[in-house]
Amino acid sequence: MENDKSWALTASIRSLKEDPVTASLMLRLGAAVNAIRASQRLALAAREFPGLAGIRDLTWAFLLATAQLKEAVDGLLNPNFKLIIALAEKGGASRESILALGDLQSTKPQSLYSRVLKDTRNLLAFHWEAAPFQEWALRATEDPVFWTTGIDDTEGNVVHHASARAILESLAPGASEAEIRKRAKEVSDGTKLISDIFQLAIVGYLADYDGKMIQNPPEASSGMKRYLRIVPAVSSSIRERYVAEIKDSIEWVDSPDEATADYRTAIEVTQQKLKQQLGLETKLVEIPEPRQMESKWVISKEDS
Numbered sequence: 001m002e003n004d005k006s007w008a009l010t011a012s013i014r015s016l017k018e019d020p021v022t023a024s025l026m027l028r029l030g031a032a033v034n035a036i037r038a039s040q041r042l043a044l045a046a047r048e049f050p051g052l053a054g055i056r057d058l059t060w061a062f063l064l065a066t067a068q069l070k071e072a073v074d075g076l077l078n079p080n081f082k083l084i085i086a087l088a089e090k091g092g093a094s095r096e097s098i099l100a101l102g103d104l105q106s107t108k109p110q111s112l113y114s115r116v117l118k119d120t121r122n123l124l125a126f127h128w129e130a131a132p133f134q135e136w137a138l139r140a141t142e143d144p145v146f147w148t149t150g151i152d153d154t155e156g157n158v159v160h161h162a163s164a165r166a167i168l169e170s171l172a173p174g175a176s177e178a179e180i181r182k183r184a185k186e187v188s189d190g191t192k193l194i195s196d197i198f199q200l201a202i203v204g205y206l207a208d209y210d211g212k213m214i215q216n217p218p219e220a221s222s223g224m225k226r227y228l229r230i231v232p233a234v235s236s237s238i239r240e241r242y243v244a245e246i247k248d249s250i251e252w253v254d255s256p257d258e259a260t261a262d263y264r265t266a267i268e269v270t271q272q273k274l275k276q277q278l279g280l281e282t283k284l285v286e287i288p289e290p291r292q293m294e295s296k297w298v299i300s301k302e303d304s
Contacts, residue, residue, distance in 0.1 A: 006215075006216055006217060007213055007214060007215050007216075007217065008213070008214045008217035009202075009203070009206065009211060009212070009213055009214075010211070010212060010214055010217075011206040011209040011210055011211040011212075012209045012210045014209050014210075015205070015206055015209035015211070018209075022083070022205065025076075025080055025083070025084075026201070026202050026205050026206075028076060029076060029084070029198040029199075029201055029202055030198070030202060032068065032071070032072045032076055032194075032195075032198060033195045033198050033199060035064075035068050036065060036068050036069070036072070036191045036194075036195050037195070039061050039064040039065040039068060039191075040061075040065065040191070042057065042060070042061040042064070043058060043061035043062070043065070045057070046058040046061055051151075051157075052149055052159040052161060052164070053151075053156065053157045053158075053159055055164070055168075056159045056164050059164065059167065059168055062171075062184060062187065063120060063124060063125040063167070064125065065187055065188070065191050066116060066117055066120040066121060066125065066187050067117075067120065067121040067125040067126060068191070069104075069117060069187060069190050069191050069194065070113070070117040070118065070120075070121040071121070072194050072198070073104055073105060073113065073117070073194070076198070077101065077104070077105065077194065077197075078105060081105075084197065084198070084201045085098055085101075085197075085201075086204075087200075087201040087202075087204035087205050088197045088198075088200040088201040088204060089204070090203075090204030090205075090207060091199075091200035091201060091202070091203035091204030091205075091207070092200055092203065092204075093196070093197055093200045093201075097193060097196060097197060098197070100193055101193065101194075101197065104190050104193065104194065112186050112187070112190060115183070116171075116183050116186065116187065117187075120171065123170075124167050124170060124171070132166065132167075132170040133163075133166050133170075135170070136165070136166035136169055136170055137166070139169075145162055146161045146162060147160065147161060147162045148160050148161060148162075149161045171183070224302065224303040225285075225300045225301070225302055225303065226252040226253065226254060226300065226301055226302075226303045227252065227253050227254070227255065227256050227258065227259035227285070227298050227299065227300050228250055228251075228252060228253075228259055228260060228270070228274075228282070228298065228299035228300070228301075229250065229251050229252070229253050229258060229259050229260050230250055230260040230270075231250065231251060252301070252303075256285055256287060256298050256300070259298040259299070259300075260298065260299075261287050261296040261297065261298050262296055262297065263294055263296055263297070264284070264294075264295075264297050267284060267296075267297045267298070267299060268284070270299060271284065271299055274299070280301060281301070282299045282300060282301045283299070283300050283301070284297045284298070284299060284300075285297060285298050285299075285300045
């Protein structure tokens with residue numbers, strides 16, 4: 001399309017095979033960036049929804065981003081610092097950005113790590129440790145307590161209000177709104193910095209494997225498989241059915257258990273029709289049947 005601004009960074013298959021240890025590290029860096037980006041999009045979406053449900057989602061977007069930032073520092077950046085920095089510099093990272101990582105790695109009492117990341121990740125985001133909730137309950141003075149709120153019978157609007165208050169007020173007990181905003185900005189800046197460094201490290205790594213940018217690339221596969229199910233509109237037999245417009249008689253499902261299975265000879269006929277009529281490249285997946293002499297097969301395709 002004329003206005004398509006899509007792009008892709010590609011590299012030779014050697015980028016996965018020649019140095020499996022470093023390749024897996026680069027994949028892990030990409031996974032971390034994906035997680036951080038998803039949290040950022042959750043935060044943007046939450047801002048569109050008014051009321052307590054929107055506040056709940058925005059709070060959890062912050063908690064997830066904070067926890068992911070701590071994991072990125074502890075599990076990826078610190079153990080592999082020299083390699084990541086070398087590759088990021090090769091990918092174009094500025095000296096200023098690399099020096100700024102020191103603030104993320106610092107564990108001094110007033111550092112972001114000590115003030116926000118450690119306890120938020122360990123006590124509130126993942127483990128829901130008892131202490132912060134017990135302390136909040138002891139501090140609470142409002143009566144009655146709003147335990148749960150909602151709007152009509154929509155489950156997405158149900159908010160366990162007391163629990164949400166306990167988490168929100170435990171992030172920075174007694175802190176002013178300005179302090180809370182400051183912490184949120186620190187986490188936002190930290191996730192952007194580490195994402196940029198990780199992405200540039202990937203670029204630097206791929207430079208040795210014919211890495212190149214492609215504008216308007218063909219659609220990349222998601223890696224998720226879907227399976228063909230014949231809608232029983234004409235006949236239950238794939239072998240005997242005449243399909244003038246096969247598009248009208250099929251659907252794609254997520255599980256091979258839900259797909260239409262048949263013996264190989266019959267299923268190959270349908271596979272050929274899919275290619276001829278719709279231009280679909282598909283694969284056959286065997287469904288073993290221990291009590292039968294011959295296995296049945298289903299048709300699969302990668303979901304884009």
